[in-house]
Amino acid sequence: MAAAPVRAARLPSLVLLVGAAYCLLPVAWVLVAATKTSSELFSTSTFVPGGALAGNIAELAAYRAGLFWRWAANSALYAGVGAALSAALSGLSGYALAKYSFPGRTVIFNVLLAGVLVPGVVLAVPQYLLLARMGLADTYASVLLPSIVSPFGIYLARVYSAAAVPDAVVESARTDGAGELRIFLRVALPMMVPGLVTVFLFQFVGIWNNFLLPYIMLGDDRKFPLTVGLVTMLKQGNSQPALYNLVITGALLSVLPLVALFLALQRYWRLDLMTGAVRG
Amino acid sequence: MRSLLRPIPLLLAVASLLAACTSEGSSDGPGGRVELSFWTWATNVERVVDIWNREHPDVHVTVSRQTMGDELVTKVLTAAEAGNPPDLLQAEYQALPTFVSNDALADIGEHVGEVREEFAEETWEQVTLGTDGVYAVPQDTGPMMLYYRADLFDRYGLRVPTTWTEFAQVARDLRAKTRSSYLTTFSSNDPGWFAGLAQQAGAQWWGVDGESWTVGIDDEPTREVADFWGGLVSEGVVDDQAMYTPQWNKALGDGTLLAWPSAIWAPAVLESVAAGTRGKWAMAPLPTWNPGEERTGNWGGSSTAVSAGSEHVEAAADFALWLNTDPAATRALVTEGSLYPAARDAQSGPALDQPPAFLPGQSTFYTEAKAIADTAARWTWGPNVNVAYQAYRDAFGAAITEGSRFSAAVGVMHERTVADMRRNGFTVRG
Numbered sequence: 001m002a003a004a005p006v007r008a009a010r011l012p013s014l015v016l017l018v019g020a021a022y023c024l025l026p027v028a029w030v031l032v033a034a035t036k037t038s039s040e041l042f043s044t045s046t047f048v049p050g051g052a053l054a055g056n057i058a059e060l061a062a063y064r065a066g067l068f069w070r071w072a073a074n075s076a077l078y079a080g081v082g083a084a085l086s087a088a089l090s091g092l093s094g095y096a097l098a099k100y101s102f103p104g105r106t107v108i109f110n111v112l113l114a115g116v117l118v119p120g121v122v123l124a125v126p127q128y129l130l131l132a133r134m135g136l137a138d139t140y141a142s143v144l145l146p147s148i149v150s151p152f153g154i155y156l157a158r159v160y161s162a163a164a165v166p167d168a169v170v171e172s173a174r175t176d177g178a179g180e181l182r183i184f185l186r187v188a189l190p191m192m193v194p195g196l197v198t199v200f201l202f203q204f205v206g207i208w209n210n211f212l213l214p215y216i217m218l219g220d221d222r223k224f225p226l227t228v229g230l231v232t233m234l235k236q237g238n239s240q241p242a243l244y245n246l247v248i249t250g251a252l253l254s255v256l257p258l259v260a261l262f263l264a265l266q267r268y269w270r271l272d273l274m275t276g277a278v279r280g
Numbered sequence: 281m282r283s284l285l286r287p288i289p290l291l292l293a294v295a296s297l298l299a300a301c302t303s304e305g306s307s308d309g310p311g312g313r314v315e316l317s318f319w320t321w322a323t324n325v326e327r328v329v330d331i332w333n334r335e336h337p338d339v340h341v342t343v344s345r346q347t348m349g350d351e352l353v354t355k356v357l358t359a360a361e362a363g364n365p366p367d368l369l370q371a372e373y374q375a376l377p378t379f380v381s382n383d384a385l386a387d388i389g390e391h392v393g394e395v396r397e398e399f400a401e402e403t404w405e406q407v408t409l410g411t412d413g414v415y416a417v418p419q420d421t422g423p424m425m426l427y428y429r430a431d432l433f434d435r436y437g438l439r440v441p442t443t444w445t446e447f448a449q450v451a452r453d454l455r456a457k458t459r460s461s462y463l464t465t466f467s468s469n470d471p472g473w474f475a476g477l478a479q480q481a482g483a484q485w486w487g488v489d490g491e492s493w494t495v496g497i498d499d500e501p502t503r504e505v506a507d508f509w510g511g512l513v514s515e516g517v518v519d520d521q522a523m524y525t526p527q528w529n530k531a532l533g534d535g536t537l538l539a540w541p542s543a544i545w546a547p548a549v550l551e552s553v554a555a556g557t558r559g560k561w562a563m564a565p566l567p568t569w570n571p572g573e574e575r576t577g578n579w580g581g582s583s584t585a586v587s588a589g590s591e592h593v594e595a596a597a598d599f600a601l602w603l604n605t606d607p608a609a610t611r612a613l614v615t616e617g618s619l620y621p622a623a624r625d626a627q628s629g630p631a632l633d634q635p636p637a638f639l640p641g642q643s644t645f646y647t648e649a650k651a652i653a654d655t656a657a658r659w660t661w662g663p664n665v666n667v668a669y670q671a672y673r674d675a676f677g678a679a680i681t682e683g684s685r686f687s688a689a690v691g692v693m694h695e696r697t698v699a700d701m702r703r704n705g706f707t708v709r710g
Binding site: 232 | 319346355358364554555556
């Protein structure tokens with residue numbers, strides 16, 4: 001039992017190390033490239049850092065009177081509000097689908113499953129045409145509304161509440177005379193928190209990184225999120241140099257909130273694993 | 281002529297339903313002030329628009345910065361279908377037929393028609409599409425020229441080529457002297473560049489014949505240009521990497537590439553990707569196919585158009601006219617946005633007295649440039665340039681990988697472009 005598994009684990013470890021390098025090298029590249037001036041970017045050795053990070057950030061902050069920060073605030077709004085509403089909606093729907101039996105439940109769930117398989121990208125143009133008809137194109141709502149409904153989030157919340165909220169607990173709350181909403185808020189919701197945090201994170205990352213939906217929905221560049229804004233800095237036509245160093249610095253700054261969010265919410269995931277282990 | 285540009289509607293059933301909805305694009309501000317939205321990608325154009333807004337308190341223009349390229353064409357068309365277009369938009373010349381055939385642009389001829397004298401004839405044709413209408417005001421053009429590293433040409437004892445035959449010989453001579461450099465590269469990722477080279481050779485990719493289109497992508501000049509470059513690539517004397525990549529940026533900066541057949545706006549690009557080589561480059565006319573000939577093509581260039589769905593077509597047309605012909609505006613476009621203005625007077629305006637900062641040694645840069653610009657070939661864009669361009673990337677990319685003849689790739693471009701036009705209901709002769 002002692003020696004053999006250790007030796008056998010070498011190959012998987014190697015594979016994992018290669019995988020880690022594959023994932024981390026581009027991040028390291030962004031980190032290093034963000035410290036270079038535009039002339040250093042393509043002339044100095046790839047992983048030798050320059051000393052222009054502060055200068056790049058200052059230049060980025062000054063770009064069109066601080067528009068970058070506005071894009072960052074927009075991204076935070078779209079992702080934060082969108083993910084919170086999405087988690088709430090997913091929690092409600094998932095719980096309802098898991099704990100109530102009503103006519104059409106299977107049909108709804110199957111349609112939902114089909115929805116999970118449809119990539120959001122495909123829906124962007126039809127959603128634009130619909131929202132434009134409602135007079136909502138080029139508004140904050142046009143990006144927020146489609147982000148709130150997440151079939152995958154509802155699916156996850158259903159699976160999670162089916163497993164994490166015992167029927168017996170719901171039943172005994174009922175016999176104690178609690179109303180359905182009260183049962184959901186006071187009894188089921190606390191048990192579903194780790195699952196909903198997962199939904200929130202998934203949605204947050206998804207909305208934060210989404211390009212096509214806001215690209216199509218928004219015409220006004222003051223409503224752009226970071227993804228769309230940075231691309232406008234990159235593609236200014238053949239005749240104009242792409243602002244590589246600013247875009248790279250912007251990309252670096254734009255992943256920082258995601259890193260912070262994951263670190264902050266990580267403990268909920270640990271809790272999830274531990275609770276599972278105890279119950280098992 | 282208008283019917284020529286309009287395809288038989290095939291997939292427009294849904295779109296026309298949606299087009300019935302109201303426009304939310306523009307609204308009147310406080311005190312009856314007209315509010316115009318302007319989608320553009322031109323560098324620092326906000327500063328030029330600020331001048332307009334100061335001088336015209338009753339018509340306020342708001343810039344919304346967009347990305348250049350085929351995606352923007354799609355975005356504008358989608359917005360127009362949904363009844364939600366911007367009032368004004370920057371449009372590349374090659375996109376104008378696409379916009380017009382989708383009824384996305386207003387005919388502003390009655391508002392701006394009298395300025396046609398301010399533009400070269402072939403430039404004006406780009407915005408009329410050979411019809412009686414006027415669909416945009418020309419903003420900038422991109423006459424092609426040859427940029428080369430004067431210092432490295434001296435070091436290797438190379439002469440600046442005046443014909444493409446000499447160009448090929450210089451490419452060979454350079455490879456004989458050093459294995460670490462190429463004269464230039466052939467990019468399968470920049471169809472606009474190749475189109476410019478084909479224009480110079482006398483190609484006519486699209487044309488109008490009565491009530492139908494003609495397509496000549498695989499015409500003799502284009503095939504010759506393609507096989508000329510294909511020969512150099514297979515000989516190994518011209519590199520085959522794409523332009524506008526980090527690797528290409530590096531190659532321009534470290535002397536791996538000695539020359540770049542490019543356009544008037546190249547100094548701004550070189551400045552940003554190869555700042556360390558400032559002062560080492562020089563500009564010459566593009567080599568020609570026949571000795572003594574004076575002829576070039578255009579790479580790039582754009583115009584300012586007004587949406588058909590705008591509620592303020594006249595005010596928007598006034599702005600488009602001002603932006604591209606007013607001396608103060610064109611001067612600001614040159615100094616702030618480093619655009620090469622399409623208006624003739626602006627081309628010899630005071631803003632272009634000095635050479636580009638990147639080529640400080642060539643004091644007569646803009647005088648030479650204007651002379652070159654005047655030799656630009658006539659050219660008609662078709663209604664599906666994006667399809668032809670995508671076919672270029674696919675077919676030439678494959679030709680480089682497989683080592684097959686470039687003229688065969690031109691044939692693929694031709695077939696795919698014609699097939700797409702027929703599928704979309706355009707009449708194509710031949």
